[in-house]
Amino acid sequence: MVAIAQQIRSDTPVILMGETGCGKTSLIKCLAKVANVKLEAVDVHGGFTRTDIRQIVRDCTEQFNMQGLKEMWIFLDEINTSPDLGWFKELICNHTIDGINIPKAVKIIGACNPYRRRRFDGHVKESVSKDPLSQYVYRVFPLPETMKEYVWQFGRLSNLDEKQYILEMTKKTIARLYPKKSQKWSSSIPSIVRKISISQNFLRKNLQDKAIVSLRDVARCLSTYSWLRRRSSKTYAVSNWSGKCLTIALGLCYYFKLNKKEREDYNKVISSNWGTPFDRQLQEEIDTLCNCFEIPSGVARNQALKENLF
Structure with a gap:
């Protein structure tokens, strides 16, 4: 938690990767509470588009300015379930949206699921072979190379x-x-x-x-x-x-x-x-x-x- 907090404070992109339900969201919520920071948690899904991204950033920025907050965190969970990963890359790694800078005190944190192949029985494998995402444990898209550099391996609970x-x-x-x-x-x-x-x-x-x-x-x-x-x-x-x-x-x-x-x-x-x-x-x-x-x-x-x- 301390290491993640230090990365957030130093404006280093933070992307947590771990199995679903292993406590990534709970950890960030706990960290935000300890740091006394306003947190906006967003559940990303397959239908999440660039329009949704723009709207969330716009709403959070307005809330940040209107309430006079010293700092605010936006936590984007399961970002690699959306096909618009290029926009998340810009948001998390460049701290911009459409080329426009986001307030420095508005921190963007991402979380994603592992890109891992499933184990199949023979007859099951044939039935899903036409769907390229079905061969993976999670229906996720590969992260851009830039984002991979900032991935924090959260793993799974013992x-x-x-x-x-x-x-x-x-x-x-x-x-x-x-x-x-x-x-x-x-x-x-x-x-x-x-x-x-x-x-x-x-x-x-x-x-x-x-x-x-x-x-x-x-x-x-x-x-x-x-x-x-x-x-x-x-x-x-x-x-x-x-x-x-x-x-x-x-x-x-x-x-x-x-x-x-x-x-x-x-x-x-x-x-x-x-x-x-x-x-x-x-x-x-x-x-x-x-x-x-x-x-x-x-x-x-x-x-x-x-x-x-x-």
Whole structure:
């Protein structure tokens, strides 16, 4: 963080490269908060054009001047998903837009995803061969040579760091759920952290891609868990409902991504110290929900339909 801050202060272009969801955006937000600097975070995408770039720079510059700010940061995330990389190169490396200088105190920071080829099965490779971007893990365009000189390899989180992130995210989720009783429910935190960590590592290992899961999956799982916990249940005791909420969240965010053999292996790993096997608990919830639907005659109530309804 200190090294990145020094580069920003010295007007050296900063471009962070790392896997999606590895904490690039969170780091810049934390850094801006510590530095007491106004931050404008922008999510770039494939439809992001030079017109959008001009508008963002114009709006931020006006905001900078009107509010009399001493310094402002513009963080452009996933810049290499846009085909207009030449404009980002001018903005980040030259600190100009259309040849016009941007105020020196308005700092431009970029972030991008790695340009890495995917691993394919034979039949899958044939089906995507007509799309040149499909052969890469991320649908990204190669960076201009000038930008490559300023790339900061952010990499990916180690398993230990990721587990620490999961722990802190879980603590925050429990604190939001029970602001006055968070201490009472703190005993459930280690179990939640362990099961999410196991799920992350299992998918990363079995789907053979370190980018297949990230902290965004953790956030999605905890968000689902939190949403379910806020829904009262008259059928189950509070402690039982908590376990069912976690089962549903893990099922939606991890289990359904796996094929039959992978699900069997995942069930063995995740069911230890859980009592009832994970897949049986999840199936009970799937059946309970599907029984609430009126299925038209002639439609088979098979597992594929149940999972899609769920």
